[in-house]
Amino acid sequence: MAGFWGKKKRDEQELQAQDADLAKQAGTALVAADERMRVTADELAFADAELGHDATAGLRQALAAVREHLGEAFRLNQLNHDEIPDTAEELRTRNARIVQLCEWADDVLDEHTSALAEKIARARRAPEIIAGMRADAARLRTRIPHARDTIERLDTRYARDALAQVASNPAQAEQLLGFAEHSAGVAERRREAGQREQANLALEASTESVRRAATLLDAVxxxxxxxxxxxxxxxxxxxxxxxxxxxxxxxxxxxxxxxxxxxxxxxxxxxxxxxxxxxxxxxxxxxxxxxxxxxxxxxxxxxxxxxxxxxxxxxxxxxxxxxxxxxxxxxxxxxxxxxxxxxxxxxxxxxxxxxxxxxxxxxxxxxxxxxxxxxxxxxxxxxxxxxxxxxxxxxxxxxxxxxxxRPQDSGQWGGDGWGGDGWGGGRRRGGGSDMMGGILGGLVIGSILDGIFD
Structure with missing residues (x-):
C-alpha cells in the first residue's frame, strides 16, 4: 500500500515539473514569436521598397494572420496571470496552445520569407542603404548632446526614480550608433568578399541599431x-x-x-x-x-x-x-x-x-x-x-x-572595446563588451557576431 501512494506522489511531482517546463517554454516561445514578427515586419518594409507591393502580398497576408494569432497567444498568457485562480489543467491547456500558436507563426513566416529571400538578396541596394544609414547615424549623433542637456534639466525637476526610464538613453544611443557604423563597414567588406548572407545580416544589424538609437532619443x-x-x-x-x-x-x-x-x-x-x-x-x-x-x-x-x-x-x-x-x-x-x-x-x-x-x-x-x-x-x-x-x-x-x-559596469566603446585586444584584436573583453552584450540582446544576429567582428 505504501508503494502505491509513493508512486502516486512521484507521478504528481513529475506532472508538476512537466507543467513548469511547459509554462517556461510558452513564455520563451511567446517572446521569440513576437520578436520574429517584428523583425519580419522590418523585412517586409525592405522587400516593399526593393521588389514592389505586389511581390510581397503573400508575406503581408501571412504577417497579418500571424499578428492575429499571436494576439490570441498574448490573451491566453494574460489569463494565466490574472487575478482569477486557475486549475493545473487550465494552465496546461493554455500553455500548450501558446506553444502551438507560436510554432505555427514561426513556420508560416519561414515559408513566406524563404520564398522572397533570393529576390530580396538580388535586389537589395546595399550601397544606398549603407549611405542612408550613415547619414541617419550622423544626424542622430547631433541629437545626443541635446538629449543629455534635457536629462540634466529634467533632473532638477523630477525624482531620480522617474528619470530612471530614460536617464541612460543618450549613452546607449551613442553606443548603438557606434555599433551601427562598425557593422556597416563589416557589411561592405563581406559583400566585397562575396559573403552575401553575412553581409546582409551585418547590414540588418546596423539598420536595427540606428532605429533603436532613434527610439531611445525620441523617448527622452x-x-x-x-x-x-x-x-x-x-x-x-x-x-x-x-x-x-x-x-x-x-x-x-x-x-x-x-x-x-x-x-x-x-x-x-x-x-x-x-x-x-x-x-x-x-x-x-x-x-x-x-x-x-x-x-x-x-x-x-x-x-x-x-x-x-x-x-x-x-x-x-x-x-x-x-x-x-x-x-x-x-x-x-x-x-x-x-x-x-x-x-x-x-x-x-x-x-x-x-x-x-x-x-x-x-x-x-x-x-x-x-x-x-x-x-x-x-x-x-x-x-x-x-x-x-x-x-x-x-x-x-x-x-x-x-x-x-543591465550590466554593473556600463563601459564604453573606447579603450579595450575598439582597439588593442578589443574588437580590432579579435576578442572582446572589458566593460564595453559587457554593455554591448545587453544592448545587442534585441538584435537578431545570433551566433554570427563572432564572425562579424573580424
Whole structure:
C-alpha cells in the first residue's frame, strides 16, 4: 500500500515539473514569436521598397494572420496571470496552445520569407542603404548632446526614480550608433568578399541599431512632454479623487468602503509639497490604484442603479491618463526590446487590446470623442482605467527586466572595446563588451557576431 501512494506522489511531482517546463517554454516561445514578427515586419518594409507591393502580398497576408494569432497567444498568457485562480489543467491547456500558436507563426513566416529571400538578396541596394544609414547615424549623433542637456534639466525637476526610464538613453544611443557604423563597414567588406548572407545580416544589424538609437532619443523628448502632461493630469485626478471621496462618504460604511476611503486619503496626503522633485508617474499610479479600489468597494456596497453617472470630464481625464501611461510603457519597451520578457510584453499587448476595444465601444477614437452618453460613461471610464493599470504593470515589469539585465559596469566603446585586444584584436573583453552584450540582446544576429567582428 505504501508503494502505491509513493508512486502516486512521484507521478504528481513529475506532472508538476512537466507543467513548469511547459509554462517556461510558452513564455520563451511567446517572446521569440513576437520578436520574429517584428523583425519580419522590418523585412517586409525592405522587400516593399526593393521588389514592389505586389511581390510581397503573400508575406503581408501571412504577417497579418500571424499578428492575429499571436494576439490570441498574448490573451491566453494574460489569463494565466490574472487575478482569477486557475486549475493545473487550465494552465496546461493554455500553455500548450501558446506553444502551438507560436510554432505555427514561426513556420508560416519561414515559408513566406524563404520564398522572397533570393529576390530580396538580388535586389537589395546595399550601397544606398549603407549611405542612408550613415547619414541617419550622423544626424542622430547631433541629437545626443541635446538629449543629455534635457536629462540634466529634467533632473532638477523630477525624482531620480522617474528619470530612471530614460536617464541612460543618450549613452546607449551613442553606443548603438557606434555599433551601427562598425557593422556597416563589416557589411561592405563581406559583400566585397562575396559573403552575401553575412553581409546582409551585418547590414540588418546596423539598420536595427540606428532605429533603436532613434527610439531611445525620441523617448527622452517624449518623456519631457509626457511628464508635463502627467503633472497636468495629476491636478485633475486629485480634484476627481476629492469629489469621489465626497461621494463615497455618503455611501453605506461597509468595511470595504471605509478601507478604500482611507487608502485614497492616504494617497492624497502623501503628495509632496510644491518645490520638491516629484515622480508624477508614480503619484498617478498610486492615485489611480486607490481610485480603482474605491470604485470596486462602492460597487460591492450598493446596487448599480444607485450609482451616480460619472461626469464627462472625469471620463476624459481617465482616457487621457490611459493614453499617457500606455505611451510611456510602449516607448520604454520599444527602446529595450532585447531585455524585455514575456510578462511585460503581455501586459502591453493586453493594454493595447483594451484600448482598441474602447475606441470600438465609443464608435470613434476615444482621444477625440467630445460626447459620451450617460449609459456608456461608466464602462468607458472602467476600460480606460484598465488600460492605464495594465500599462503601468507593463512599465513596472519592463523596468524589472531592464534592471536585472543591465550590466554593473556600463563601459564604453573606447579603450579595450575598439582597439588593442578589443574588437580590432579579435576578442572582446572589458566593460564595453559587457554593455554591448545587453544592448545587442534585441538584435537578431545570433551566433554570427563572432564572425562579424573580424
Amino acid at each position: 523628448e517624449t518623456f519631457e512632454v509626457e511628464a508635463l502632461r502627467a503633472e497636468s493630469t495629476l491636478a485633475a485626478i486629485v480634484e476627481d479623487s476629492r469629489e469621489d471621496l465626497a461621494v463615497a462618504l455618503k455611501e453605506p460604511h461597509t468595511a470595504g468602503v471605509a478601507t478604500a476611503i482611507t487608502t485614497l486619503q492616504t494617497a492624497l496626503s502623501s503628495l509632496p509639497p510644491v518645490g520638491v522633485n516629484t515622480d508624477p508617474f508614480a503619484q498617478l499610479s498610486r492615485l489611480r490604484e486607490a481610485n480603482t479600489g474605491l470604485d470596486a468597494a462602492i460597487a460591492a456596497a450598493r446596487e448599480r442603479a444607485a450609482r451616480p453617472i460619472p461626469p464627462l470630464e472625469h471620463v476624459h481625464h481617465a482616457i487621457d491618463d490611459a493614453d499617457r501611461q500606455f505611451a510611456v510603457a510602449r516607448d520604454v519597451i520599444a527602446g529595450h526590446r532585447g531585455w524585455i520578457g514575456a510578462d511585460a510584453r503581455t501586459r502591453l499587448a493586453e493594454a493595447e487590446r483594451v484600448r482598441v476595444d474602447l475606441d470600438r465601444f465609443l464608435g470613434v477614437p476615444a482621444a477625440t470623442v467630445t460626447a459620451i452618453g450617460e449609459d456608456h460613461r461608466e464602462q468607458a471610464m472602467a476600460m480606460a482605467r484598465r488600460v492605464a493599470y495594465l500599462a503601468s504593470e507593463a512599465l513596472q515589469l519592463a523596468q524589472r527586466d531592464i534592471d536585472s539585465s
